Amino acid sequence: MFQIRFVKLNIEMEALQDGWLPKDKASGIRGVLGQALQENTCVWDKQCEACNFQKSCIFYNVFHSQFQIQPYFTLSNDSVGYIIDCWDKREFYHAGEHLKFSITLFGNTIPYFNPLLHALSVIELKGLGKHHIPLKLSCVKNRKGKPILTEKTVDMGAFQIEVLSEYIQERNQSEIHTIYLQSPCAIQVNHAICFHPTMEQIVKNLVRKLYMLNCYEGNYMEPYYSVEKEINIVSQDLQIKKVNRYSNHRKQSMQLKGIQGIIQTEAITGEVKDILLAGEIIHLGKNTSFGFGKYVVKKVAV
Numbered sequence: 647m648f649q650i651r652f653v654k655l656n657i658e659m660e661a662l663q664d665g666w667l668p669k670d671k672a673s674g675i676r677g678v679l680g681q682a683l684q685e686n687t688c689v690w691d692k693q694c695e696a697c698n699f700q701k702s703c704i705f706y707n708v709f710h711s712q713f714q715i716q717p718y719f720t721l722s723n724d725s726v727g728y729i730i731d732c733w734d735k736r737e738f739y740h741a742g743e744h745l746k747f748s749i750t751l752f753g754n755t756i757p758y759f760n761p762l763l764h765a766l767s768v769i770e771l772k773g774l775g776k777h778h779i780p781l782k783l784s785c786v787k788n789r790k791g792k793p794i795l796t797e798k799t800v801d802m803g804a805f806q807i808e809v810l811s812e813y814i815q816e817r818n819q820s821e822i823h824t825i826y827l828q829s830p831c832a833i834q835v836n837h838a839i840c841f842h843p844t845m846e847q848i849v850k851n852l853v854r855k856l857y858m859l860n861c862y863e864g865n866y867m868e869p870y871y872s873v874e875k876e877i878n879i880v881s882q883d884l885q886i887k888k889v890n891r892y893s894n895h896r897k898q899s900m901q902l903k904g905i906q907g908i909i910q911t912e913a914i915t916g917e918v919k920d921i922l923l924a925g926e927i928i929h930l931g932k933n934t935s936f937g938f939g940k941y942v943v944k945k946v947a948v
Contacts, residue, residue: 647856647860647867647921648809648810648811648814648856648920648924649809649810649811649860649863649865650752650753650809650810650856650859650860650863650865650924650928651752651753651756651807651808651809651863652750652751652752652753652756652807652808652809652810652927653750653751653756653759653788653805653806653807653808654748654749654750654788654789654808654927655748655749655750655751655759655786655787655788655794656746656748656786656787656788656789656791657746657747657748657749657766657783657785657786657787658744658745658746658784658785658786658787659744659745659766659769659781659782659783659784660742660743660744660745660781660782660784661739661740661741661742661743661744661745661779661780661781662741662770662779662780662781662782663741663779663780664738664739664740664741665738665739665775665777665779666737666738666739666775666777666779667736667737667738667739667745667774667775667777667779668737668775668776669735669737670732670735670889670890670891670937671732671734671745671747671774671775672730672731672732672747672935672936672937673889673891673936673937674774674775674891675730675732675747675769675774676730676935676936678765678768678769678772678774679730679762679765679766680705680708680709681772682764682765682766682768682769682772683704683705683708683709683761683762683765684705686761686764686765686768687703687704687705687761688703688705694706694710704758704761707727707754707755707758708725708727708728708755708758708762709725710725711725711726711727711858711862712754712862713858713861713862714754714861714862714863714864715860715861715864715865715866716861717857717858717861717869718869719869725935726752726855726858726859726862727751727752727753727754727755727862728749728750728751728752728755728935729748729749729750729752729928729929729934729935729937730747730748730749730935730936730937731747731748731749731750731829731929731937731940732745732746732747732748732937733746733747733828733829733940734746734747739779744784745774745781749762750927752859752862752863752928753859753862753863754862754863756807759805763783763786763795766783767783769781769783770782770783783795784796784797785797787804788804788805788806789806789808790806792804792806810924810927810928813923813924813926813927814920814923814924817923817926819919819923819943819945820915820945821913821914821915821919821945822911822913822914822915822919822922822923822943822944822945823910823911823912823913823914823944823945823946824908824909824910824911824943824944824945824946825848825908825909825910825911825922825941825942825943826908826941826942826943826944827884827905827906827907827908827909827930827940827941828906828940828941828942829904829906829937829938829939829940829941830887830888830889830902830903830904830905830906830938830939831904831905831906831930831931831938831939831941832902832903832904832931832932832933832938832939833847833848833851833904833905833930833931833932834851834931834932835847839903839904839932841884841886841905842882842884843905844879845873845876845877845878845879845909845911845914846873846876846877848922848930849871849873849877849918849921849922850871850873851930851931852921852922852924852925852928852930853871853921854869855925855928855929855930855934856921856924856928857869859928873918877911877912877914877918878911878912879909879910879911880910880911880912881909881910882907882908882909882910883907883908884905884906884907884908884909885905885906885907886903886904886905887903887904887905887906888901888902888903889901889902889903889904889936889938890902891936902933902936902938904931904933904938904939922943923943925939925941926941926942926943929941
């Protein structure tokens with residue numbers, strides 16, 4: 647279940663002029679990244695559905711998950727191969743200030759590290775946000791803070807490919823009492839977003855994501871999971887958050903919704919605890935490629 651490869655990249659980009667950026671930037675970063683990657687690699691007039699080179703196309707493999715084992719359920723357009731997470735909510739940047747965000751690559755998306763970095767550098771030319779603020783790629787670090795790329799050097803020795811099982815062991819949590827939902831979490835239950843999920847629904851959403859990532863990696867995993875013991879929620883302080891984004895594919899504005907806040911539970915141990923720890927990397931629910939679903943867990947109750 648936890649033999650999922652990943653690389654987490656912490657990225658810094660320097661604003662080259664004063665200007666305004668959107669509060670929620672992950673969608674914009676994804677849009678510029680996708681557009682640049684497609685323009686740099688496409689040989690078929692950007693008509694992905696009719697293209698004969700889908701299997702070898704960098705853009706298609708990054709933004710349209712190519713599963714080695716076909717999942718049993720119908721898939722959405724939300725790729726499982728990467729997560730973009732931007733926790734920097736500032737809206738005005740002075741020239742010289744840095745925008746910080748992360749990109750996590752999973753499985754067979756990992757080898758596309760260099761083309762993705764090249765695509766990111768296009769933001770210096772095309773800009774980010776409706777005001778097209780130019781940003782220069784200045785630094786890329788691994789999850790533990792060691793530089794992979796600076797303005798002068800590249801150290802691929804710091805390019806750290808990890809496995810979820812190793813991360814769970816590193817976190818070394820004996821039990822969990824508190825879940826901090828740090829970005830909106832769109833937890834889907836019966837084809838609708840649930841704003842008051844039970845712990846069983848949260849765990850099953852995470853298992854579904856683990857199942858999809860295992861299919862993406864080519865690892866067999868049972869798609870069904872039963873929580874043996876009911877986990878009671880002691881208290882929760884949740885708010886509904888709305889994020890506006892523009893879809894270049896649909897050519898229209900969209901509003902995404904999710905819950906954010908704190909959930910306190912009875913002590914969670916065993917395999918369910920490990921599933922929740924894995925979720926710190928893979929994120930919870932839908933729209934994770936736009937930065938949704940980020941959370942951390944704590945042993946001590948608030």
